[in-house]
Amino acid sequence: MSTTESVTIAPMRIDAPQRQTLPPRERLEQVFDIDELTARYGGRPAIKSVSLDIYKNLVTAIIGPSGCGKSTFVRCLNRMNDLIPSFSMEGSIRYHGQDICADDIDPVAVRRRIGMVFQRPNPFPKSIYDNIAFGLKVNGMKDNLDGRVEAALTKAALWDEVKDRLKESALGLSGGQQQRLCIARAIAVEPDVVLLDEPASSLDPIATASIEDLMHDLKQDYTFVIVTHNMQQAARVADMTAFFSISRGAEGQRWGELVEYDATEKIFTQPGDKRTEDYVTGRFG
């Protein structure tokens, strides 16, 4: 398939009839119940008062302009921001009813349930096999290691490409393959939720399409939250879409805010807020 072909295919998929209509929200099972979340770096707010629910077995997209706190938001969901010394937060994040930001919560245990794929592919400097096996071993899933590695690579649509060179360094893979390896690594440990922070931003259109297909195929088993600056991507993969925007305070302060959160269909066709409309129609800034 040539690049031009894939580019022409991509917009068609926006209106593809494959998207099933969502049941009413009260019938969906909540995974996250986020209430009045404010996150700060060094005292300055990155996001303010974000409240939204994330539902099981759906793909939820977080869209918005650069600097609106999309990444900050998802990094709160698996306590990844704990690693940043100046970080602090208020509000609550309930995961299946449990406040994961409470003092007695072990962030390591949280991250075992809530996996993450990053913007830049970050395979470990190990073999392809060991990249997957590492997480399994750490999580005590040592039975049938070979089978689990194969299953994860198959799910990530990478098995056929790498099955003959499992012992080779993962750094020899292409960018798209590395990112699929990172997805395989994340799903191998059977998390409940997979957070993806702009997973396709450094990939070409073909690799991007394969990762989007992957999410579509895997969502029966997982709940995905994907940050993207690419609106077509959100429109293609997401069931629910949250639009974040930048608000400005009196003294030149800027912070991110949740503007609108609804079914993707609705956000892109009849947005309820003028700012959302401006953004999704490309009239932003």
Next chain:
Amino acid sequence: MASIDTPVRPGRRSFTGRRLRPADALLQGVAAIAATSAAVLVGLIAYKLVRDAWPAISRYGIAFVAHDIWDPVANHYGAASFLFGTVLTSVFALAIAGPLAIAIALYLTELAPRALRGPVTALVETLAAIPSVVIGLWGILVLGPFLAHHVEPWLHSALGFIPLFGSPSTGPQSIFTAIVVLTIMILPIVASICRELFLSVPRELKEGALALGTTRWEMIRAVVFPYARGGIAAALILGFGRAIGEAIAVTQVVGGGTIIQANLFSGGDTLASKIAASYQGADSNIQVAALIYLGLILLVFSLVVNLLAQWVVRQFGRGQGAVSRASARVGATA
């Protein structure tokens, strides 16, 4: 296509007629002279060493390294006991300093509270700034007596069945004191190189491991060590090189002696300490030649260690750009 010829406007030079500008020529000349003179200097030192050691080389040949007699009265010389002393002190110093240095570096980069990292790093690096003669004095006055009165008897009573821990020394000077002094001297260098290496591990990699639900130690084992291992190996070898060559502090605390024995608490000498201690008092030509021969052995030893370090860096660096980058910095530090 139109013509490739570039129109030459008045006041502009055409592309043809490449010429060397004076400043470039000067830079090239100075840099070439500097680079060549370094190589020439090494060659000259080696030549001078071989020439002055020649009486000893021609008399003892390569068997010099296997003889353990050093008898200025009978004029019989051999390097074996000093080679033994050098290897013994350096290997033990490295065995103690290596793990400690890696632990210090890990603490400073991953584990210590942030407010503590800066001051402790500065302190560790200050340790490297202490002149070796001062460490040697401290070794004689403070460390040596402490080891002889407290540590050595204790080690002897606990582990005396191992020949290494024989009867404690009577004075402050012993191989053991030299080992501890060398440990203190190479610790800050190895620790600060390892610290640099650990700092160079990309944050994405660490986050990737932590996002899988690893603990900090699991993350360090999975990401930090593999990423930095080539550099760590090179840092250890460079620390070893430093231990081999250290003369002053070792001379002050090692005690002297030419008997090859396993007991760490007895006196001994290293190649470097023997040269430093005896060169002034050497009274026969053959003794001077033998001392220079020791110097030549030390030079070869150090060169081999250095080449080994470069080889290790290249081995580990292959296929891992990041490691070779980090290790290049190690090379630059050395």
